[in-house]
Amino acid sequence: MAVSARRGEPLTLEEISSTALRLMDEGGVEGLSMRKLAAELDVNPMSLYHHVESKEALLRLVCHGAAERMHLPPDDGASWQDQLRALALTYHRHAREHPALWTYVHNHPEIVSDRRMRLWQVLYRILRLAGVPEAELCRTGDVLHAFVSGLVLFETQGHITDDPEEIDRTFDTAVNLIVRGLEGSR
Amino acid sequence: MAVSARRGEPLTLEEISSTALRLMDEGGVEGLSMRKLAAELDVNPMSLYHHVESKEALLRLVCHGAAERMHLPPDDGASWQDQLRALALTYHRHAREHPALWTYVHNHPEIVSDRRMRLWQVLYRILRLAGVPEAELCRTGDVLHAFVSGLVLFETQGHITDDPEEIDRTFDTAVNLIVRGLEGSR
DNA sequence: ACCTGAACACCGTTCAAGT
DNA sequence: ACCTGAACACCGTTCAAGT
Numbered sequence: 235m236a237v238s239a240r241r242g243e244p245l246t247l248e249e250i251s252s253t254a255l256r257l258m259d260e261g262g263v264e265g266l267s268m269r270k271l272a273a274e275l276d277v278n279p280m281s282l283y284h285h286v287e288s289k290e291a292l293l294r295l296v297c298h299g300a301a302e303r304m305h306l307p308p309d310d311g312a313s314w315q316d317q318l319r320a321l322a323l324t325y326h327r328h329a330r331e332h333p334a335l336w337t338y339v340h341n342h343p344e345i346v347s348d349r350r351m352r353l354w355q356v357l358y359r360i361l362r363l364a365g366v367p368e369a370e371l372c373r374t375g376d377v378l379h380a381f382v383s384g385l386v387l388f389e390t391q392g393h394i395t396d397d398p399e400e401i402d403r404t405f406d407t408a409v410n411l412i413v414r415g416l417e418g419s420r
Numbered sequence: 421m422a423v424s425a426r427r428g429e430p431l432t433l434e435e436i437s438s439t440a441l442r443l444m445d446e447g448g449v450e451g452l453s454m455r456k457l458a459a460e461l462d463v464n465p466m467s468l469y470h471h472v473e474s475k476e477a478l479l480r481l482v483c484h485g486a487a488e489r490m491h492l493p494p495d496d497g498a499s500w501q502d503q504l505r506a507l508a509l510t511y512h513r514h515a516r517e518h519p520a521l522w523t524y525v526h527n528h529p530e531i532v533s534d535r536r537m538r539l540w541q542v543l544y545r546i547l548r549l550a551g552v553p554e555a556e557l558c559r560t561g562d563v564l565h566a567f568v569s570g571l572v573l574f575e576t577q578g579h580i581t582d583d584p585e586e587i588d589r590t591f592d593t594a595v596n597l598i599v600r601g602l603e604g605s606r
Numbered sequence: 607a608c609c610t611g612a613a614c615a616c617c618g619t620t621c622a623a624g625t
Numbered sequence: 626a627c628c629t630g631a632a633c634a635c636c637g638t639t640c641a642a643g644t
Contacts (some may be wrong), residue, residue: 244608268637278610280638283609289637340570341527343577370593376574377594384526384570388562391529407556408563414604415597428626454618464629466619471627475618 246276247295254296258334265334268292272298293338297345300335304328314363315413321356322409325360331392340383364416371375378412431463431480433471440482444520451520454478481522483531486521490514492542500549501599506541508595511568519576526569549600564598 235407253274254382272279286292297326307320329336339346346353357375366374385408439460440480443452454475458465493506516524523531532539543561552560571594575587 249582267635281609283638304560308529309447311454311565320640321621337527340573341523341577356436373590373593374597377571377597378591380570380574380594381567382570383573384566384568385563388529388567389456404559407559408566411560411563411601412597413601415601418600418604419597453616455616466630467628469619 239261245275245285246279246301249275250282250285250292251296251299254292255332255335258296258338259332262334263338293342294345295337297335297342300332301346301351301353304353306352310360313416314360317360317363318413318416319409321360322382322405322412325353326386326405329386329390336386337390346379346383361416366416366419373417374416381408381412384387431461431471433465435461435466436471436478437482437485441486441518441521444482444524445518449524469499470525476528479528480531483521483525483528484534485537486514487537488578490539492538495545503546503549504599504602505595507546508568508591508598511539512572512591515572515576522572523576526573528595532565532569547602552602552605560602567594567598591593 250271254266254271257271257274268277269283271292272282275282284294286295290396304324306317307317307324312320354375357378358371361371361374362368385405389404436457439458440452443457443460454506457478458468461468468478472481490510493510495503498571514518515534540561543564544557547557547560547564548554569590575590
């Protein structure tokens with residue numbers, strides 16, 4: 235088994251993925267390139283292709299990893315309104331911690347639309363609690379996710395403002411609008 | 421005045437901008453590069469820089485042009501609900517005609533957040549009609565636009581579905597949710 | 607098995623030179 | 626005033642070769 239000439243140990247997927255995420259956090263979407271990542275790992279650019287099929291596959295990996303690590307609120311018996319608020323807040327906070335990653339996610343909806351993601355199970359449970367009919371569950375879930383995506387996209391691009399208090403107010407306005415919209419549909 | 425060796429007439433901004441839009445319509449965001457655009461115009465890549473400062477400036481130009489050409493519904497005295505629906509429909513339709521352009525717009529919110537855009541004037545008028553207090557106008561407008569952005573982004577990336585009937589249903593679900601959310605806030 | 611260097615086909619953009 | 630070619634500093638990725 236041959237290892238890198240420059241470093242002592244073989245690469246791991248975990249190492250590749252976490253370094254990629256760090257580069258995105260630091261330098262935005264354009265902060266991550268296969269070549270910069272390789273340099274950061276002190277490795278030849280082409281070595282990466284032994285662990286990952288393409289840049290796209292790498293980004294999928296990073297996104298799925300981050301989504302798995304997102305700790306979703308459990309069913310605590312609270313009202314669906316409060317649970318929906320809590321879920322939105324979790325998502326929102328995670329997105330603001332990794333803005334470049336989530337910008338990528340929201341531009342590649344096939345990643346987040348993977349229905350195996352726990353996010354959807356939690357959202358559907360809350361929507362059922364809210365009285366959304368079974369036949370409308372998927373569509374309503376899509377719409378809500380699209381809404382939150384749009385909001386996150388706006389914020390992470392620094393459009394709305396940088397003032398954290400203002401961000402919270404905007405977030406509240408958005409979530410309240412959604413909650414009232416759902417209440418009105420019963 | 422020297423003109424292109426390859427073509428008889430000097431370039432115009434209009435020609436550059438409309439060709440760029442066509443390339444985006446045909447080949448997505450990555451379908452437009454300065455080099456491909458130049459080839460399409462039968463001109464040296466560097467000639468473009470005489471008319472446009474950078475690729476970013478070119479895209480701004482294309483976006484603003486497209487936004488100006490979008491024909492917004494006039495105040496026809498209908499209920500704010502119907503007027504909001506009509507506005508959303510116009511925006512939605514335009515976005516679906518130029519998906520790559522609007523994907524770019526939604527990822528560069530500084531473009532659409534330009535408050536000189538007529539879109540905002542129309543939206544604010546409708547929101548006032550809906551009874552949104554003056555102090556909340558800007559925030560509510562941002563939230564609504566973020567919502568629609570997210571929806572459009574999802575759709576144009578082919579996430580939700582390609583079935584036009586399903587798209588319309590999803591759009592209706594979204595707009596109804598927003599309208600009810602606004603009604604509930606009065 | 608894992609890593610590497612050279613190479614290919616692309617980018618956006620600068621700069622000095624042409625007419 | 627407008628256009629051009631060569632060049633620079635980047636990309637992602639293929640491929641044949643090394644250990």
